[in-house]
Amino acid sequence: MNYRFITILWLLIPLLGARFSLSRAxxxxxxxPFDPARICRLSLDEVPRSISIRQGDDVWIGYDLEKGxxxxxxxxxxxxxxxxxxxxxAYSKGTTWFEVKNEEAWSLKTSGSKDRLSARYLGSTRExxxxxxxxxxxxxxxxxxxxxxxxxxxxxxxxKVVREVRxxxxxxxxxxxxxxxxxxxxxxxxxxxxPVSTLTDTHWHRLSLP
Amino acid sequence: MNLRLAIISLVCLLPSIGINGELALPATGxxxxxxxxxxxxxxxxxxxxxxxxxxxxxAKKEEEVRVSIEYSCAAxxxxxxxxxxxxxxxxWKVIPTxxxxxxxxxxxxxxxxxxxxxxxxxxxxxGTKYPHPLRFRKLIVxxxxxxxxxxxxxxxxxxxxAAPTASSGFGAKLTELHPALSTLDLREEALTLRVSGxxxxxxxxxxxxxxxxxxxxxxxxxxxxxxxxxxRKIAQGLSxxxxxxxxxxxxxxxxxxxxxxxxxxxxxxxxxxxRCVSQDWPCSMDYHEYLFGAVIKGxxxxxxxxxxxxxxxxxxxxxxxRGSVFKVHIDTGKTEIIAGGLRTPDGIGHSSDGGILVTxxxxxxxxxxxxxxxxxxxxxxxxxxxxxxxxxxxxxxPPSVWLPQGEIAASPTEPFLIPSNWGPYAGQVLFGDExxxxxxxxxxxKVDGVTQGAVFRFSQGFRHHFHRFAITPDGELxxxxxxxxxxxEYINRVSGLTRIRYTGKKVFEPLAARLHTNGLEIEFxxxxxxxxxxxxxxxxxxxxxxxxxxxxxxxxxxxRLTGVRSATVSEDRRRVFLELAEITSGxxxxxxxxxxxxxxxxxxxRTGDLWYTVNRIPTNLPGKVKKAPAMTFAEPESFFKFAKGxxxxxxxxxxxxxxxxxxxxxxxxxxxxxxxxxxxxxRAPDSNELLSVEATADYIRQSIxxxxxxxxxxxxxxxxxxMGGILTEKQIDDLVNFLSKKEGRP
Numbered sequence: 001m002n003y004r005f006i007t008i009l010w011l012l013i014p015l016l017g018a019r020f021s022l023s024r025a026x027x028x029x030x031x032x033p034f035d036p037a038r039i040c041r042l043s044l045d046e047v048p049r050s051i052s053i054r055q056g057d058d059v060w061i062g063y064d065l066e067k068g069x070x071x072x073x074x075x076x077x078x079x080x081x082x083x084x085x086x087x088x089x090a091y092s093k094g095t096t097w098f099e100v101k102n103e104e105a106w107s108l109k110t111s112g113s114k115d116r117l118s119a120r121y122l123g124s125t126r127e128x129x130x131x132x133x134x135x136x137x138x139x140x141x142x143x144x145x146x147x148x149x150x151x152x153x154x155x156x157x158x159x160k161v162v163r164e165v166r167x168x169x170x171x172x173x174x175x176x177x178x179x180x181x182x183x184x185x186x187x188x189x190x191x192x193x194x195p196v197s198t199l200t201d202t203h204w205h206r207l208s209l210p
Numbered sequence: 211m212n213l214r215l216a217i218i219s220l221v222c223l224l225p226s227i228g229i230n231g232e233l234a235l236p237a238t239g240x241x242x243x244x245x246x247x248x249x250x251x252x253x254x255x256x257x258x259x260x261x262x263x264x265x266x267x268x269a270k271k272e273e274e275v276r277v278s279i280e281y282s283c284a285a286x287x288x289x290x291x292x293x294x295x296x297x298x299x300x301x302w303k304v305i306p307t308x309x310x311x312x313x314x315x316x317x318x319x320x321x322x323x324x325x326x327x328x329x330x331x332x333x334x335x336x337g338t339k340y341p342h343p344l345r346f347r348k349l350i351v352x353x354x355x356x357x358x359x360x361x362x363x364x365x366x367x368x369x370x371x372a373a374p375t376a377s378s379g380f381g382a383k384l385t386e387l388h389p390a391l392s393t394l395d396l397r398e399e400a401l402t403l404r405v406s407g408x409x410x411x412x413x414x415x416x417x418x419x420x421x422x423x424x425x426x427x428x429x430x431x432x433x434x435x436x437x438x439x440x441x442r443k444i445a446q447g448l449s450x451x452x453x454x455x456x457x458x459x460x461x462x463x464x465x466x467x468x469x470x471x472x473x474x475x476x477x478x479x480x481x482x483x484x485r486c487v488s489q490d491w492p493c494s495m496d497y498h499e500y501l502f503g504a505v506i507k508g509x510x511x512x513x514x515x516x517x518x519x520x521x522x523x524x525x526x527x528x529x530x531x532r533g534s535v536f537k538v539h540i541d542t543g544k545t546e547i548i549a550g551g552l553r554t555p556d557g558i559g560h561s562s563d564g565g566i567l568v569t570x571x572x573x574x575x576x577x578x579x580x581x582x583x584x585x586x587x588x589x590x591x592x593x594x595x596x597x598x599x600x601x602x603x604x605x606x607x608p609p610s611v612w613l614p615q616g617e618i619a620a621s622p623t624e625p626f627l628i629p630s631n632w633g634p635y636a637g638q639v640l641f642g643d644e645x646x647x648x649x650x651x652x653x654x655x656k657v658d659g660v661t662q663g664a665v666f667r668f669s670q671g672f673r674h675h676f677h678r679f680a681i682t683p684d685g686e687l688x689x690x691x692x693x694x695x696x697x698x699e700y701i702n703r704v705s706g707l708t709r710i711r712y713t714g715k716k717v718f719e720p721l722a723a724r725l726h727t728n729g730l731e732i733e734f735x736x737x738x739x740x741x742x743x744x745x746x747x748x749x750x751x752x753x754x755x756x757x758x759x760x761x762x763x764x765x766x767x768x769x770r771l772t773g774v775r776s777a778t779v780s781e782d783r784r785r786v787f788l789e790l791a792e793i794t795s796g797x798x799x800x801x802x803x804x805x806x807x808x809x810x811x812x813x814x815x816r817t818g819d820l821w822y823t824v825n826r827i828p829t830n831l832p833g834k835v836k837k838a839p840a841m842t843f844a845e846p847e848s849f850f851k852f853a854k855g856x857x858x859x860x861x862x863x864x865x866x867x868x869x870x871x872x873x874x875x876x877x878x879x880x881x882x883x884x885x886x887x888x889x890x891x892x893r894a895p896d897s898n899e900l901l902s903v904e905a906t907a908d909y910i911r912q913s914i915x916x917x918x919x920x921x922x923x924x925x926x927x928x929x930x931x932x933m934g935g936i937l938t939e940k941q942i943d944d945l946v947n948f949l950s951k952k953e954g955r956p
Contacts, residue, residue, distance in 0.1 A: 033482045034447030036423070041449045041465075041484075048493045049467050065489075087497060088450050088466070123470070123485035 033126035038152070040083055042090040047071060051124065052083060052090055053131050056154025059161060062092060068106060068119030068135040068146060069179055073098040073161050073209060097160055098186075098209055104179035106137050108144070109198070111173060115139040119146075129153070130164075137167075137176075144169060144176070149204075159187075159208035166204045175200050178207070185209060233359040235265045235330060235349040241364055241765065242939055245916050246343070254343035258334030258761040259522075260915050262938075263346070266327040266362040266768075273353045277317045279332070280347040284310040287344070288525050289335035289595055292760045295320040296328040297796075299604060304344060312347060322353070326794070327362055329757055329767050336574050336761040337522030370769030371752050373860050374850035379667055379817035380805045382863050384648065387671030389816070390633065390715040395673055396428075396688075396707040398438040402698070404705045405690020407454025407463065407503070408678035416680055416688050417456065418707070419463060423448040425472070425481075428707075430682065439707065445472055445481045453503025453513050453558070454678075462540065464501035464513045467493045469538050487511070488538045490545040492529040496520045499532065502556045505566065511538045512548070512566055514555035517592060519928065522574070526760075528594035534601075535568060535584055550601035551575075551590035556644070556677070557624035561654070561661075562637055569622035569641055572615045573931070577756040577764025579619040580609035581641065581652055583661040591758045610661040611652050611823045612756060612798045615763070616865040618665050618821060620645035623677045623692075625652070629685035632712040634721050634735045640668065642676030644692060645878050646868045647704075649676065653722040657826040664723035664822040675704040686711055693878075697924055700876050718809035719816040723801070726833035729775075729789040730799060730822060736809035737783035743807065744838035746774035748849050749788055750802040762931055765938070772799065778836045783810065787833035797824050804849035858948025861941055865933060879930060880922045885910070886950050891923035907950040914942055 029035065037054070044050040049065040060082045062072040076082025076094040084091045106117040122134040122145070130149040137144045145168040154162070167176050175198040180186050187210060190196045191203035199205055237253035244261025247254050255261070277295060283306050290301040300318035307313040322328055332349060353359055376382035387393065403426075407419035416428040425445035432440045453464035461472045461481075468489035472481035493499055496518030503513030517532040535548040535555070554571035561567045561583050570580040575592040582590060589599065591606035613619035621644040628635045628651075639652040648670035654663035674691025681687055687710040693701040722733040742748075751774055754766035773791030780786070788801070803818035862872075869879040889902050890909075895918055903909055903920060912919050914937075917930035937945065 029443060029446060031480075032443065032446050033480050034445070034484065036447050039447060041423075041447050043449075043466075043495060046495050048495050049489060065486075089495070121468075121486045121489060123483060125483040127482070 039124070039126070039131055040085075040090050042085065042088055044083075044090045045072065045092055046089075049121070051133070052092070053150050054082070055150055055152065055161060058082060058094075059097075059154060060092065060094070061150060061161060061163070063133065064100075065121040065133075066119065067179075068121070068137065069100065070098070070163070071100045072096065100180065102179070106146070106179055107177045108137070108139060108142070109175040109177065110171075114177070115142075117144070146176075159210055161209040163207040164204045165199065165207060166202060167199050168202060170199065170202050231353040231356055231358060233267060233351040233353075233361060235267070235351065235361060237263075237346050237348055239361070239364050240264060242915075242937075242942075245339075245919075249345075251347060253346045255334050255346055256341075256343045257337075257339040259337050261334070261761070262331070262765060263333070264329060264331040264765075265349075265364065266329055267322075267351060268327050268360050268362060269322040269324050269353075270358050271355055272321060272323050273355050273358060274319060275322050275351050275353040275359070276319050277330070278314050278350045278352065279317055280312055280314050280350070282307045282310050282312045282345045284342045287335065287340060289338060291335070291344075292331070292333035293317045294329070294331040294333060294757060294759065296322070296330075297755075297757060310345075312345070314350070317349075322351075322359070326768055331757060331759060333759045333761055335526060336759075337526065338524065370754070370766065371771040372852050373864075374750055374802060375853045376860060376863055377805065379819070381802060381819065381860075383646070383867060384667050384670040384817065386669075388649075388669035389717050390713050391669055392711045392713055393672065394433075394435065394709040396433065396439040396709055397673075398441060401441075402702045402705055403690070403707060404692040404701065405678050405707060406450075406452045406692060408680045408688065408690050409454050409456040410680045410682060411456050411459070411461070413683050417444075417454060417461070418678065418680075418690055419448060419451040419454050421450060421452075421692065423451065425451075425454075425461075425463070430686075430688075433709070444479065447484075450500065452500045452556075455504040455506045455511055457506045457540065460540070462487065462504060462506070462511055464503035464511075466500065469501070469504075469511060469513070469543075471540070486543075487540060488536075488543040488545045490543070491515065491531045491534070491536065494518060494527075494529045496529070498554075499529065500556075501536075503558055505558055505560055506540070507560075507564075507566075509540055511540050512536070512558060513538075514552055514558055514568055516552070516554045516556070517594070522928070526595045530597065531599065532594065533590075533592050533599060535566065547601065548586055549584050549588040549590065549607075550599040551588075551592045551606060553592040554621075557622060557641060559625040559639075559641075560627060561639075562627055565661075567610075567625040567639065569613075569625055570609070571621050572619075572763060574760055574762055575758045577758055578615050579613035579622050581611040581613060581622070581625060581639070581665065583610045583654065593760065606758070608796065608825050609823065610654060610825070611663050611665050612821065613650070613665055614766075614798065614800075614821060616646075616868055618646075618650055618667065618819070619643055620868045622646075622650070624679055626679050626681065629681050629687070629712070631685040633714055635712075638722075640679075642679070642689065644675050644677060644694075647675045648672060649689075655724055657725060657828050660826045662725070662823050662825040664820045666720055666820050667817045672708060673704065674706045674708050676708070695878065695929060696926060697876065700878070703876075716811070716813060717816055718807075718811075718813035720801075720803060720818070720820050723820050723822045725793070725822065725824060725828060726787065726831050727828050728835075729787055729793070729833045730801065731785055731787045731833055732801065732803070732820070733785045734809070736811065736813060738779060738786070739808040739810055739812065740783065741839065741842045743779045743783070743786045744777050744842035745849070746777045746788070748804045748807065749774050749777060749786075750804075750850050751788065751790065751799060753792070753794065753797045753799045755794070755797045763933075768797075776835050777838075778834060787835065789833065789835050793824060793827055795824055795827055798822065799824060802850070806849055856944075856948050857941075858944035858946070861937070861945045862948055865937070866945075869930070879925065882949060892920040893923055895921055895927050907946050910949050911942065911946045914945060 040052040044062045058076040064071040074094045117137040120136040125132040132149045135146045147166045241262040293300045404421040450466040451463045455462040469487040471485040473483040498519035521527045533552040557569035566584040588607035589601045623642040625641040651668040676689040677692035678690045718736045724731045751772040754769035775789040778787040799822045807815040871881045874883045
């Protein structure tokens with residue numbers, strides 16, 4: 001290693017580290033992934049394994065991680081936070097746009113039978129434009145991986161809330177039934193923008209709340 | 211006194227003698243009624259927490275006995291009573307009696323052994339207060355041999371051996387830093403860092419999580435002796451992490467309800483993926499359900515799941531599998547239960563032989579704190595209401611070392627192995643304590659394949675109450691403090707990061723204790739001064755057992771003096787073998803070494819206490835007993851003083867000083883400086899009404915026996931244990947007397 005290279009490295013270090021080292025300890029850091037102001041991993045509304053994700057400025061989507069499903073969508077009150085944190089628990093505050101009412105689960109229709117799937121949470125990823133949640137859906141040895149991503153921005157959306165879902169490795173002839181297409185009010189469209197009632201391919205589908 | 215009164219008095223004072231094989235254990239003869247009330251000879255039990263409904267009995271010969279109860283109860287209870295007979299448990303579903311009239315029902319059949327007294331306990335459900343009482347008159351123990359059974363009067367049974375006058379390190383908590391340690395406080399004053407997980411990543415980077423959900427990195431090469439440490443937050447948004455593990459460059463966190471791997475796939479310094487490794491166990495919204503961790507062995511992560519506390523006053527419900535040690539494959543997430551029956555196991559670490567060590571906190575089903583070398587399939591006795599843990603068995607697995615509450619531990623935390631360059635202590639175990647503070651040291655040995663050993667005082671004098679630890683390749687120790695509650699000043703003070711170095715300075719103190727067939731060998735860090743240590747009177751030895759109950763805490767069982775027949779000093783004068791008159795399996799042997807001992811280099815002995823847990827007595831390992839050389843008894847006649855002074859002061863030192871000061875210092879609980887006669891701000895938990903209460907003897911007594919009745923302002927419910935379940939009535943009287951004194955109070 002020559003001296004010139006070392007000198008360049010020394011000059012680069014502050015720049016390379018800038019993105020993740022400028023935060024003051026003890027404060028939320030918008031530059032780090034999982035900023036609690038955008039994604040809250042504390043239990044929501046007394047559901048122990050749950051997560052809350054903010055879309056745009058004031059819309060929150062709450063997921064029940066054990067069911068692999070949205071449990072609540074709400075809009076924060078104007079000028080105040082949509083989540084109240086108390087003793088490491090989060091509580092929604094604002095106008096409820098959607099709240100799960102049924103106990104439906106994901107189900108898979110294969111040749112002739114429609115089976116209820118159990119969900120196993122696999123984790124979440126902060127992508128540039130989305131939060132990605134992943135589950136393994138299974139029944140009797142059959143396993144599917146479900147990806148759901150939530151656009152961070154609400155810019156350009158003509159709907160209250162937009163989500164996107166995709167299932168990996170769906171066999172021809174199989175159909176994945178989302179637990180809340182109807183009668184919960186969510187609209188599902190395929191990658192061509194056509195309304196559908198099930199997922200029958202591995203492309204991204206869009207779920208929206210009018 | 212008239213004749214009738216005299217006869218009644220005589221009947222009450224005499225122990226019940228078994229006639230025709232039947233022995234009555236009356237409600238009026240118990241250790242402590244707690245918050246319950248007497249109506250004539252009947253105890254109206256509405257709440258178990260704080261009461262000790264128990265008796266000692268003796269048998270001349272072994273026989274089978276039936277235990278029955280005389281009671282009445284107007285309505286069913288939602289939980290069972292526990293009947294414990296010499297450590298064997300039966301559970302009794304209370305059946306309402308017709309018209310609330312008294313009835314007698316059989317609770318169980320047991321075998322009673324001759325010899326040492328047998329403890330019989332009737333244990334109501336913990337915490338739950340019932341609107342209708344169970345009216346209890348007596349237990350009846352029925353054998354077939356006339357005059358075989360007798361009851362030991364409670365006043366006699368409850369008195370343990372007198373305690374010698376205590377001083378720091380000798381019967382009382384240490385107050386100073388260990389002379390062979392130096393520390394550097396790595397605080398950033400503006401921050402409250404409640405350290406919840408800690409590990410090294412590489413040789414020079416310390417990682418630690420905070421209860422508030424952040425992950426920090428500290429470059430150890432950049433620490434200066436002055437100024438704030440260069441902390442760098444590298445992850446956030448974690449959910450109450452209570453454990454951190456590093457495997458190569460992989461980072462795992464045990465969060466509130468799942469094990470998570472933090473992944474930085476694009477190596478930009480930020481962890482963009484929080485992978486859920488496993489959450490394959492039930493959970494509830496209970497605030498006290500934590501995952502305490504974590505250690506990695508091979509491809510598996512080990513951690514502990516604590517039990518819930520929020521429903522102690524309702525139905526004592528636990529989510530299934532709480533109290534387990536779990537093992538999770540870090541790639542597949544396959545989850546296995548290794549052990550069960552733990553309560554608040556806020557520490558896990560490696561043992562020297564490749565096993566797993568766990569600490570657990572005193573409370574329901576744990577009469578004292580524990581250090582446990584985990585056995586696969588072991589059940590450590592915390593029992594939920596049904597359905598019970600799948601590993602639950604009647605005979606629980608004992609801890610490796612009991613850590614007596616208030617004497618050497620209160621809320622023990624992570625255990626870890628002492629680095630190889632820490633002189634004589636290398637390879638032993640240290641652990642912290644969230645309430646007691648400091649570092650405590652344990653020496654473990656195996657007898658017949660079972661781990662047991664002794665715990666010793668090691669060091670106080672730290673600012674922080676340590677929770678998690680990490681050790682550098684050079685043997686530097688980094689320790690992170692934590693606190694809970696609502697007192698922000700206290701939390702801020704005892705939370706934070708400390709660097710600890712071993713300096714190698716010579717210190718003279720007990721180092722290890724090894725059990726032999728006929729006694730206990732104590733090893734010292736330095737040779738004893740020539741001619742010393744031979745006098746058996748140099749060692750004050752007592753022993754006792756523990757009884758687990760479903761109510762909080764527990765008294766020492768059969769606390770008694772143990773005779774030291776001889777003391778033999780080894781050739782190198784580093785070891786002394788104490789030949790003991792009695793060793794009982796399951797008991798704790800407490801040795802207090804006189805503070806008059808000197809080392810060969812005339813160093814004074816620094817600490818004198820050790821507590822050895824006897825799980826197995828070696829069958830063919832007698833210690834060598836030699837006749838003392840001439841003139842070795844020419845030492846002071848009295849090695850221990852037994853002050854006639856205030857027994858309440860001794861009790862205060864033993865049971866209260868971990869949480870309450872007398873000098874105004876704020877600890878876990880409020881300072882009791884100037885308590886007697888002062889006016890205290892309190893809050894009624896039911897109504898939240900604020901009250902100013904004069905600290906009379908009655909108030910002090912209620913605060914000891916029913917700490918939730920009136921809460922000191924700023925302190926939460928259940929922060930203080932109900933000492934009525936731990937102390938006898940006589941001890942409570944002594945403590946109240948001590949705290950009620952206006953004259954001479956601090």
